[in-house]
Amino acid sequence: MSPSEAGAGRPVRSGGRIEGFAAVVPAGGAGTRLWPLSRAGAPKFLHDLTGSGRSLLQATWDRLEPLAGADHLLLVTGRAHAAAVRAALPDLRDGNLLLEPSARDSMAAIGLAAAVLEHREGPGAVLGSFAADHVIDDDEAFGDAVAQAVATARAGEVVTIGISPTGPATQFGYIRSSAPLSVPGAPDALRVAEFVEKPDAATAAGYVATGDYRWNAGMFVVGAGVLLGHLHGQLPALADGLREIAAAWDSPSREQVLDAVWPSLVKIAIDHAIAEPVAAAGGVAVVPGSFGWDDVGDWDSLASLVPGAASQVAVLGDDAAVLGLAASGLVVAGSGVPGRTVSVLGVPDVVVVDTPDALLVTTREHAQSVKGLVGAWRERERDDLV
Amino acid sequence: MSPSEAGAGRPVRSGGRIEGFAAVVPAGGAGTRLWPLSRAGAPKFLHDLTGSGRSLLQATWDRLEPLAGADHLLLVTGRAHAAAVRAALPDLRDGNLLLEPSARDSMAAIGLAAAVLEHREGPGAVLGSFAADHVIDDDEAFGDAVAQAVATARAGEVVTIGISPTGPATQFGYIRSSAPLSVPGAPDALRVAEFVEKPDAATAAGYVATGDYRWNAGMFVVGAGVLLGHLHGQLPALADGLREIAAAWDSPSREQVLDAVWPSLVKIAIDHAIAEPVAAAGGVAVVPGSFGWDDVGDWDSLASLVPGAASQVAVLGDDAAVLGLAASGLVVAGSGVPGRTVSVLGVPDVVVVDTPDALLVTTREHAQSVKGLVGAWRERERDDLV
Incomplete structure (x- = not known):
């Protein structure tokens, strides 16, 4: 046509x-x-x-x-x-x-x-x-x-x-x-x-x-x-x-x-x-x-897009670098350090975001409050993190 | 005498x-x-x-x-x-x-x-x-x-x-x-x-x-x-x-x-x-x-020795590198990376141990089960971590 x-x-x-x-x-x-x-x-x-x-x-x-x-x-x-x-x-x-x-x-x-x-x-x-x-x-x-x-x-x-x-x-x-x-x-x-x-x-x-x-x-x-x-x-x-x-x-x-x-x-x-x-x-x-x-508005929203996050620890990054026991949620393995690992034990609906200069540990329930951390780091004059 | x-x-x-x-x-x-x-x-x-x-x-x-x-x-x-x-x-x-x-x-x-x-x-x-x-x-x-x-x-x-x-x-x-x-x-x-x-x-x-x-x-x-x-x-x-x-x-x-x-x-x-x-x-x-x-037998025991861990996020390492909001417990800031930060949001009695090659996220309640992670990493042939 x-x-x-x-x-x-x-x-x-x-x-x-x-x-x-x-x-x-x-x-x-x-x-x-x-x-x-x-x-x-x-x-x-x-x-x-x-x-x-x-x-x-x-x-x-x-x-x-x-x-x-x-x-x-x-x-x-x-x-x-x-x-x-x-x-x-x-x-x-x-x-x-x-x-x-x-x-x-x-x-x-x-x-x-x-x-x-x-x-x-x-x-x-x-x-x-x-x-x-x-x-x-x-x-x-x-x-x-x-x-x-x-x-x-x-x-x-x-x-x-x-x-x-x-x-x-x-x-x-x-x-x-x-x-x-x-x-x-x-x-x-x-x-x-x-x-x-x-x-x-x-x-x-x-x-x-x-x-x-x-x-x-x-x-x-x-x-x-x-x-x-x-x-x-x-x-x-x-x-x-x-x-x-x-x-x-x-x-x-x-x-x-x-x-x-x-x-x-x-x-x-x-x-x-x-x-x-x-x-x-x-x-x-x-x-x-x-x-x-x-719209992937927050970590909870992202977790809902990643298969398995409701029942186990889903991984964004290298699966082999992450171990979850009695845990569920999302781990973002983004440290950039070869071989570095993340282990989560006994935390349901966890969100762990591992970047080179900033590690975040929270839960899906608190995803909307992450902005508060950014503000708090600014108050500590760590604008390099935000 | x-x-x-x-x-x-x-x-x-x-x-x-x-x-x-x-x-x-x-x-x-x-x-x-x-x-x-x-x-x-x-x-x-x-x-x-x-x-x-x-x-x-x-x-x-x-x-x-x-x-x-x-x-x-x-x-x-x-x-x-x-x-x-x-x-x-x-x-x-x-x-x-x-x-x-x-x-x-x-x-x-x-x-x-x-x-x-x-x-x-x-x-x-x-x-x-x-x-x-x-x-x-x-x-x-x-x-x-x-x-x-x-x-x-x-x-x-x-x-x-x-x-x-x-x-x-x-x-x-x-x-x-x-x-x-x-x-x-x-x-x-x-x-x-x-x-x-x-x-x-x-x-x-x-x-x-x-x-x-x-x-x-x-x-x-x-x-x-x-x-x-x-x-x-x-x-x-x-x-x-x-x-x-x-x-x-x-x-x-x-x-x-x-x-x-x-x-x-x-x-x-x-x-x-x-x-x-x-x-x-x-x-x-x-x-x-x-x-x-x-005897500092586990992370829960250690947390009980660190002042403030019951009501806020206590830090072993550089206090300025750690931020807790609506959280309590213990963060071990031991990555060795200058300026690296740890943020914890909304997790009570958390235990976060940040080392160069292995990050642990758990809670004081699960401290006795950390051995299980070590065993699981061995099973994955990551003896370098244990």
């Missing part, structure tokens, strides 16, 4: 590219709750947290490259991570590495990529934004959801992919849907009624029981012109600033304009700038995603 | 030497339950387990040297530990370092020292045997108990120092006393009725309530001739073999005779060879010791 056969309907898939689609990967956030593996200088997305041999960033590239093509894969990250990202992704085009002079939150990051695409390819270009540090287990189902989302975006919608919940999770926000849409090529697309915050357990159970709620994975698919149009309506100075940078991006004045304009841009998340207000106005759609997904 | 003023009564003390007394320190045992700090190649007695800056062996020397004098301090250990012991104890006389060709248990070790002393100084020399890896917190009270024990030994008794129990411990054997003795210079000495094995908790509570039971700390004070006489009665070949080695000890044929005789010596503990049978025959006395004592 050629692009012309797909027509205005479902974009070409069948294992290949989605024509006219660009993938944007904002790679930000320190992943503090995954300390001490994740650090400010080597954040979560640079680590192989699944034992696959590829970092989360590389796995994200591997998932998106077949859909968008290397030329249409844009990465937005802080200047500090430029070298690490280039080393991790040798096929990333230099002009597609968008280095932020300072952190300006997700709206500026994704908006800059949208503006660059709009400038290069016109307002009809469709972008999909996907975090650099999430885990997805069914690339085929993911690709199908993206294809439906692109079709829906071409109809002018701001589209999100909502994850079909496997349980009443309290660590994610939810997306409530209303009526089905009738977009060609997107049979599963639904109107979004609202985005809701992370619920308590009882509320989450109620959400899941209705069948109308999906997890908000922060995936947005939208036409570049549509996105910047909405942004201009809400925050015109931000939209104008991003377009000014984009106009200079593929020219010798890139850095000069970037440095002049970027500091003035407002810090705001795309959820607040676009998703919530546009949803309230009836302009957001959701494509349900039935693939396995996790 | 001069030795002559002391006469046949209480030996000279008052901060000085006990005349005619020699201290014997058998330094054996791998201390497996203190793995991974204690190893076959670097056993418990070579480690500073109290943060004093001195190893347990050195602290034992420091405690005994004022009582016996360096010339009358004998150390018995395996040949493998010769270099480490010489480095730790530079004042130890070469002829007083008794290196065992192989392990033959405590009777051969202490008996050899007794035979060497008997050969050098005659059967009236009194020896006191004290483990190299126990902790004692009141040297003055210890010295007073030793002096009373020496006085009692001079009356022909096999003497033990029994520790006044601070609670119904189940990890120690007990000594039951009967009537007071009337030995000049030993006002506290009592006849020993029997030695009893480690009790269960209810039995231990009953023992302590009677006031007649004290902890068996394995301390024996006895005349060299008396000891070898009893030994000859029980195990004549062993006594003869030890005397044969001793006769050659301070001569050029030491090694030749040692290597010829030692392998034939029977392996038996002094408790079974001497203490129990002689007690049954009414020949053992006990001097109560009111000083603090612990």
Whole structure:
């Protein structure tokens, strides 16, 4: 099937590219709750947290490259991570590495990529934004959801992919849907009624029981012109600033304009700038995603992704280096010292993270409190650890 | 007060030497339950387990040297530990370092020292045997108990120092006393009725309530001739073999005779060879010791010796390298890596032992099971760790 056969309907898939689609990967956030593996200088997305041999960033590239093509894969990250990202992704085009002079939150990051695409390819270009540090287990189902989302975006919608919940999770926000849409090529697309915050357990159970709620994975698919149009309506100075940078991006004045304009841009998340207000106005759609997904938000979340952690000590790293007796949970063997071993005796749901300069011992139950350790080390003036 | 003023009564003390007394320190045992700090190649007695800056062996020397004098301090250990012991104890006389060709248990070790002393100084020399890896917190009270024990030994008794129990411990054997003795210079000495094995908790509570039971700390004070006489009665070949080695000890044929005789010596503990049978025959006395004592048998025991471990994370090593939040117990910071840190979050009664090649994570409750880890690593052919 050629692009012309797909027509205005479902974009070409069948294992290949989605024509006219660009993938944007904002790679930000320190992943503090995954300390001490994740650090400010080597954040979560640079680590192989699944034992696959590829970092989360590389796995994200591997998932998106077949859909968008290397030329249409844009990465937005802080200047500090430029070298690490280039080393991790040798096929990333230099002009597609968008280095932020300072952190300006997700709206500026994704908006800059949208503006660059709009400038290069016109307002009809469709972008999909996907975090650099999430885990997805069914690339085929993911690709199908993206294809439906692109079709829906071409109809002018701001589209999100909502994850079909496997349980009443309290660590994610939810997306409530209303009526089905009738977009060609997107049979599963639904109107979004609202985005809701992370619920308590009882509320989450109620959400899941209705069948109308999906997890908000922060995936947005939208036409570049549509996105910047909405942004201009809400925050015109931000939209104008991003377009000014984009106009200079593929020219010798890139850095000069970037440095002049970027500091003035407002810090705001795309959820607040676009998703919530546009949803309230009836302009957001959701494509349900039935693939396995996790944001790997903390050690407990990671342990749930590693087979066996519930009944024994699962290992990220060299299995032969770890011994568990009367114990369960997760050991990250990351000391870098050849032959070094970890023994766990009689601690259920343990989390041990062994890195060269920092060892963490906790339990899955306390995973959310790891941030407190990072703060405490800062207070002790051990910024080298964080 | 001069030795002559002391006469046949209480030996000279008052901060000085006990005349005619020699201290014997058998330094054996791998201390497996203190793995991974204690190893076959670097056993418990070579480690500073109290943060004093001195190893347990050195602290034992420091405690005994004022009582016996360096010339009358004998150390018995395996040949493998010769270099480490010489480095730790530079004042130890070469002829007083008794290196065992192989392990033959405590009777051969202490008996050899007794035979060497008997050969050098005659059967009236009194020896006191004290483990190299126990902790004692009141040297003055210890010295007073030793002096009373020496006085009692001079009356022909096999003497033990029994520790006044601070609670119904189940990890120690007990000594039951009967009537007071009337030995000049030993006002506290009592006849020993029997030695009893480690009790269960209810039995231990009953023992302590009677006031007649004290902890068996394995301390024996006895005349060299008396000891070898009893030994000859029980195990004549062993006594003869030890005397044969001793006769050659301070001569050029030491090694030749040692290597010829030692392998034939029977392996038996002094408790079974001497203490129990002689007690049954009414020949053992006990001097109560009111000083603090612990055999530091496992990590739980060690944690109880380190201030604060019940309510917070106590540290053996660099305090600044360890952070505990909502945790208690003991962290041994022994990685040897400068700046390396340990963080414990939400684990009560934790035990973390961080050594260069082996990290242990457990809880005080599981301290007795650490041996199982050592066995499991052996099964994995990691003899380098044990």
